[in-house]
Amino acid sequence: MSSEPKTLFEKVWEQHVVVEPKGEPAVLYIDLQLLHEVTSPQAFEGLRLAGRKVRRPDRCIATVDHNVPTTIAGRLNIVDQIAAKQISTLRKNCADFGIELYDVDSPDQGVVHIIGPELGLTKPGMTIVCGDSHTATHGAFGALAFGMGTSEVEHVLATQTLPQSKPRTYRITVEGELSRGVTAKDIILAIIGQIGTDGATGCVIEYAGSAIRALSMEGRMTVCNMSIEAGARAGMIAPDEVTYAYLKGRRFSPKGAAWIEAVAEWSKLPTDPGAKFDRELVIDASELVPFVSWGTSPGMVAPITAAVPDPAAAPTEQERKGLERALEYMNLKAGTPLQEVMIDRVFIGSCTNGRIEDMRAAAHIAAGYKVSTHVSAMVVPGSQAVKAQAEAEGLDRIFREAGFEWREPGCSMCLAMNPDVLQPGERCASTSNRNFEGRQGRGGRTHLVSPEMAAAAAIAGHFVDVRTWEVKQ
Amino acid sequence: MEPFRTLTSLAAPLDRANVDTDQIIPKQFLKRIERTGYGEFLFFDWRQTPEGELVPEFVLNDPRYKGAQILIAGKNFACGSSREHAAWALSNFGFRVVIAPSFADIFFSNAGKNGIVLVRLSEEQVNTLMNNAKTIANYQLTVSLENQTVTDSKGFSATFEIDPFRKFCLIEGLDDIGLTLRHEADLDAFEAKHNQAGWLKAK
Numbered sequence: 001m002s003s004e005p006k007t008l009f010e011k012v013w014e015q016h017v018v019v020e021p022k023g024e025p026a027v028l029y030i031d032l033q034l035l036h037e038v039t040s041p042q043a044f045e046g047l048r049l050a051g052r053k054v055r056r057p058d059r060c061i062a063t064v065d066h067n068v069p070t071t072i073a074g075r076l077n078i079v080d081q082i083a084a085k086q087i088s089t090l091r092k093n094c095a096d097f098g099i100e101l102y103d104v105d106s107p108d109q110g111v112v113h114i115i116g117p118e119l120g121l122t123k124p125g126m127t128i129v130c131g132d133s134h135t136a137t138h139g140a141f142g143a144l145a146f147g148m149g150t151s152e153v154e155h156v157l158a159t160q161t162l163p164q165s166k167p168r169t170y171r172i173t174v175e176g177e178l179s180r181g182v183t184a185k186d187i188i189l190a191i192i193g194q195i196g197t198d199g200a201t202g203c204v205i206e207y208a209g210s211a212i213r214a215l216s217m218e219g220r221m222t223v224c225n226m227s228i229e230a231g232a233r234a235g236m237i238a239p240d241e242v243t244y245a246y247l248k249g250r251r252f253s254p255k256g257a258a259w260i261e262a263v264a265e266w267s268k269l270p271t272d273p274g275a276k277f278d279r280e281l282v283i284d285a286s287e288l289v290p291f292v293s294w295g296t297s298p299g300m301v302a303p304i305t306a307a308v309p310d311p312a313a314a315p316t317e318q319e320r321k322g323l324e325r326a327l328e329y330m331n332l333k334a335g336t337p338l339q340e341v342m343i344d345r346v347f348i349g350s351c352t353n354g355r356i357e358d359m360r361a362a363a364h365i366a367a368g369y370k371v372s373t374h375v376s377a378m379v380v381p382g383s384q385a386v387k388a389q390a391e392a393e394g395l396d397r398i399f400r401e402a403g404f405e406w407r408e409p410g411c412s413m414c415l416a417m418n419p420d421v422l423q424p425g426e427r428c429a430s431t432s433n434r435n436f437e438g439r440q441g442r443g444g445r446t447h448l449v450s451p452e453m454a455a456a457a458a459i460a461g462h463f464v465d466v467r468t469w470e471v472k473q
Numbered sequence: 474m475e476p477f478r479t480l481t482s483l484a485a486p487l488d489r490a491n492v493d494t495d496q497i498i499p500k501q502f503l504k505r506i507e508r509t510g511y512g513e514f515l516f517f518d519w520r521q522t523p524e525g526e527l528v529p530e531f532v533l534n535d536p537r538y539k540g541a542q543i544l545i546a547g548k549n550f551a552c553g554s555s556r557e558h559a560a561w562a563l564s565n566f567g568f569r570v571v572i573a574p575s576f577a578d579i580f581f582s583n584a585g586k587n588g589i590v591l592v593r594l595s596e597e598q599v600n601t602l603m604n605n606a607k608t609i610a611n612y613q614l615t616v617s618l619e620n621q622t623v624t625d626s627k628g629f630s631a632t633f634e635i636d637p638f639r640k641f642c643l644i645e646g647l648d649d650i651g652l653t654l655r656h657e658a659d660l661d662a663f664e665a666k667h668n669q670a671g672w673l674k675a676k
Contacts, residue, residue: 015673018663019656024638027656029667032675039556041506052650059675067504082504089506126673133555133579149557149583150508151649159653161660165636197491198549201578231552233578252676262672297491318547322490415554417500424523436495436553438518 005272007169008238009204012144012269016127018161025163031126033156034112035062035099037090038417039131043154044093055160057098061121062090064104065111066417070380070407074419075104083418097157110383110409113137113351117221118385120250124239124266129156134351134433135234136227140220141247142239142269144204147228167233168278170200171271173209176285181467183361184219185353185431185450187211188226189291191283193301200232203279206271207237211285217246218357225352226433229298238270290466292338293435293448295326300435302338304453304465310334329437330445331425338463341447345428346377346458347440348404348451350414353431354382356389358451362431363395365455368472371403372461378405378420380412404458416440429457474588476646480569481615482542485532486606490547494580497551497559511558512565533566538606543614545602546573551580560587570616572623574599585639588646590618592633601629618644 006014013028020026040062047054054060067083069075078084087104094101102108108115113134116122124142129135131153138145148162156162174187192199205227212220220237227235244263247253254262289303300323302309311323311334327334332341348354348362359381371377379399381387387409390396396406413420414432422428422444431454432439435446449457452466502514519531527534544563550573551559560583563571571584572592584591594602605625606612615624618640624630642649653660667673 015670019659021656027653027660029660029663031673038503042508042557045506045508050650061675080504086504086506121675123672126675131555131557133553147555147579149555149560149579149586151557151586152582155650155653158650159660160664161653163649163653197552198575198577201549201575228553228579231549231577254671254674258671265670265672297493299491318488318490325489415495415500417503434493434495434553436493438499439495442499442518442523 005275007271007275007277008142008206008236008269009144009169012125012127013166015125025165027161028127028164029161030129030156031059032121032128033060033153034116034128034130034135035060035153036066036112036132037064037086038066039150040093040153041086041089042150043157044097046154047157052158054097054099054157059160060099060157061102062094062099063102063109063112063115064090066411066415068104068410069418070410070412070420072408075408107384110385111351111354111411113225114354114382114386117141117217118250118383120247120253123247123253123262124243125269129162133228134225136232137221137225137351139224139227139234139236140217141243142236142266144234144236146234168203170203170205170232170279171277172205172207172281172283174207174211174283174285175209176211177214178211178285178288179467181452181469182288182290183450183452184215184222186288186291187285188223189293189301189448190288192226192230192298193291195230195281197229197297197299198231200227200230203232205230205232205235206277207235212237213240216357217242218355221355222352226298229433239266290450290453292453292463294330294332294338295323296329296435296437297326298433298435298448300326301448304338304463306338308332308334308336308338339465340462342427342462343375343429343447343457344426345422346375346454347380347413347428347430347432348378348454349380349382349412350432351382351411352433353451354380354386356386358431359386359390359395360393362451362455363398364471365452365466365469366402366404366459367398369402369459371458375458375461377403377458378407378413380407381409383409402459413440429454429463474586474646474648477569477588477590477618477643479615479617479619480542481613483538483540484543484545484602484606484612484614485538485541486603487532487544487546488603491549491552492546493553494551494556494559495553498556498562503556503558508561509565511562512567515562515566537610540567542567543570543572543616544568545599545606546571548574548596550576552577555579557583557586560584560589564589572599572602585643586649588643590616590643592616592623594623594631594633598631605629
């Protein structure tokens with residue numbers, strides 16, 4: 001049987017369409033749902049009210065990440081009673097409906113998008129959903145993974161499916177070699193800066209090209225993670241030997257003959273030569289530099305060598321007002337070189353940059369230095385496994401000796417639902433994904449950067465071009 | 474979900490682009506386990522000072538727009554986080570319709586599940602409505618989902634596109650899970666076959 005060349009997305013999509021009723025969205029089968037404490041309680045309550053069961057508890061896992069404090073004392077006694085209730089509600093819901101929970105004291109606890117891949121739950125060709133917009137992270141394995149709201153969480157719990165209109169396809173090809181000090185984070189910040197926060201609305205992005213293939217799985221996850229910041233439904237990267245090497249031997253990866261069969265199936269997934277995308281963009285990796293966000297939207301980014309832009313140059317009145325408002329909130333003056341912007345806080349962690357490679361990269365920069373006296377810096381590993389691995393490698397010691405706090409895993413100051421919060425007016429170099437007003441605490445000012453750039457800023461007390469950093473050890 | 478056919482109401486102009494869901498409902502209100510009661514927290518940081526005083530210039534604090542059930546906003550409305558709490562907050566506050574040049578994808582789904590009608594008009598049309606809502610006292614719009622039109626009494630008239638199935642669900646106020654379960658036999662058959670694909674097993 002001959003057929004049209006297909007994209008990675010189309011292959012995964014077609015393998016999961018249960019039924020496509022005329023004039024209605026396709027009913028898409030979901031292979032894995034990830035759950036956490038914040039967006040699930042109303043979904044379970046909905047099931048109870050309707051007398052429904054969870055159709056496939058074996059295709060669900062849950063963990064606690066958004067609310068949990070990142071100090072040991074804080075975790076033993078969660079002071080915030082509303083947060084504590086949300087966590088205990090998840091416990092009850094998982095027990096009542098038979099869902100495996102990686103609780104706060106589990107060696108597998110962590111940010112939901114970090115533990116999925118770590119445990120080998122995330123695999124190529126799967127459909128994966130979670131009530132969290134950064135679910136696109138799992139697309140780094142060639143899975144179709146997207147975020148959704150709580151009504152949809154309930155829908156998947158009840159039916160293991162989701163009605164979906166077919167998204168359009170968008171291939172972003174990043175060709176060439178990255179310079180030293182330029183990372184996966186800089187690739188995705190550059191893309192969002194170029195196409196805008198609604199540049200990929202309605203689309204699934206496939207990231208392709210030699211610069212993407214050269215990334216580790218950790219780097220690929222960083223790129224896919226922020227697809228939502230470009231408005232995309234999902235981001236995907238074709239599975240290859242790097243993917244298989246990462247997955248082999250993980251707890252829920254196939255073993256023995258099943259592994260061989262799985263690799264054979266996964267190898268059929270990459271986009272066929274000649275397959276058509278609705279949109280295409282090509283980026284030259286060799287031209288990329290470290291990026292820093294300067295505003296209140298992830299599209300407001302600039303190279304570290306640049307200055308804060310001038311709103312007067314905006315093409316429209318509404319955009320000019322938007323830029324002025326952003327600069328006012330950020331307390332920045334147009335024309336200020338970004339390297340002169342002083343910071344108060346540093347946050348290294350999150351589902352964007354809380355993996356072991358991020359810890360290593362930040363420690364490499366920090367080793368032998370001291371955090372600036374006017375900066376308070378924290379490192380929050382993305383999971384218990386990341387934390388254990390980092391400690392085995394002595395990274396925690398490097399951070400502590402440099403004056404960083406070394407914390408327990410969770411989402412932490414990426415969204416500041418737990419006690420890790422910026423004070424009004426504080427300026428933070430953050431490896432997270434959103435710089436919206438108040439994201440890290442009301443009145444707080446967030447600058448998005450890579451782990452390397454965040455570590456260097458912590459030490460210098462202001463942003464620096466990490467390409468010129470003198471590594472001590 | 475409350476069915477929607479036609480609504481005539483005051484329209485409130487929120488003249489900002491890229492309004493994100495962190496602004497619509499800040500994170501501290503996501504710790505609750507209830508589905509209702511979010512209206513008072515809508516745009517919390519924009520409506521109130523850190524000291525808890527109302528910000529008079531913010532549109533939803535302006536008595537002229539009290540009771541508005543239609544919100545007019547800039548492009549890429551409700552981008553960012555997937556929190557359905559944003560849709561709950563808008564709905565609990567009393568909004569049934571948002572008019573904007575574009576909406577973020579996840580919010581688009583969430584709004585549909587909560588009976589909120591999202592009307593996409595051109596930038597130019599939205600600018601006209603925004604200006605009218607700012608300058609004309611007691612400015613009312615009529616949104617007909619059945620006819621897919623937005624009209625006012627001053628001669629403005631526009632049609633909008635909406636997916637026919639989404640329109641049907643909004644008009645009937647239908648429960649999505651029930652709709653999917655019409656296909657339960659197909660689902661059972663699909664799942665039995667899908668279970669054989671070992672490489673797609675979660676665990």
